[in-house]
Amino acid sequence: MTTIAKEFEITSKGxxxxxxxxxxxxxxxxxxxRFHVENEVVEAKVDNVIATxxxxxxxxxxxxxxxxxxxxxxxxxxxxxxxxxxxxxYELPILDGGSAQWIKLFGINKPDDKYxxxxxxxxxxxxxxxxxxxxxNEFLITYAVNFNHPQLSQKWVSFNNQDEKQxxxxxxxxxFGYLKELETLQEKGFARGVTxxxxxxxxxxxxxxxxxxxxxxxxxxxxxxxxxFYLSQKNPLxxxxxxxxxxxxxxxxxxVCKSLKKYLIEI
Numbered sequence: 197m198t199t200i201a202k203e204f205e206i207t208s209k210g211x212x213x214x215x216x217x218x219x220x221x222x223x224x225x226x227x228x229x230r231f232h233v234e235n236e237v238v239e240a241k242v243d244n245v246i247a248t249x250x251x252x253x254x255x256x257x258x259x260x261x262x263x264x265x266x267x268x269x270x271x272x273x274x275x276x277x278x279x280x281x282x283x284x285x286y287e288l289p290i291l292d293g294g295s296a297q298w299i300k301l302f303g304i305n306k307p308d309d310k311y312x313x314x315x316x317x318x319x320x321x322x323x324x325x326x327x328x329x330x331x332x333n334e335f336l337i338t339y340a341v342n343f344n345h346p347q348l349s350q351k352w353v354s355f356n357n358q359d360e361k362q363x364x365x366x367x368x369x370x371x372f373g374y375l376k377e378l379e380t381l382q383e384k385g386f387a388r389g390v391t392x393x394x395x396x397x398x399x400x401x402x403x404x405x406x407x408x409x410x411x412x413x414x415x416x417x418x419x420x421x422x423x424x425f426y427l428s429q430k431n432p433l434x435x436x437x438x439x440x441x442x443x444x445x446x447x448x449x450x451x452v453c454k455s456l457k458k459y460l461i462e463i
Contacts (some may be wrong), residue, residue, distance in 0.1 A: 392405045420449065
């Protein structure tokens, strides 16, 4: 089990609600990542996912926790698997729009010597969307997109967690969305905490701000799937598997993560 070195507290706005949320992270000797909201506890595991429409939401009949994917990805990159998280509000703050700020707060822990693979391929396919997890001798994610955007048409990025520069580019990659859809989303109660600092807006022919790295939106998709797959309660960065994804989202990530529970084996 690995936890953070010391307790910390931070307050920032939620991406969806736009409301301030105070988070207190407390080291734990009990394995698992647990969110505490109004005297309720929700464990970060795929069986507790209740929604994936605009972000990943976990919960029970009494409470929920929104936007956990960037936080969970940070836990994966920091090798944290034991943590108690106390929230003043049910949405985690967006911070920098990725995971880099969480990782700076967590620190980087030495990974354990446990590795996992799948005992047989795990597939998902539905129309233009596909996701496959194949046994391999090493970790690799290749994420392909074909968005209605001139700079994100038929593009892909591969990530093997071997290069520090690329790890930094993945963890700092901001969430993104089409600028033309923002007003409609906000009228429906979503994306009310969006700023140019935490979200990359896609215009008809470019972006609302300078990219932090080439193909930043695709790198954010890789960050998302790492966070979503950590709901298997096994760190996906310790998978010896080839993960191939085409035009997927949180719903597909979570669907496959549920299957992974049955096929992951320690090696």
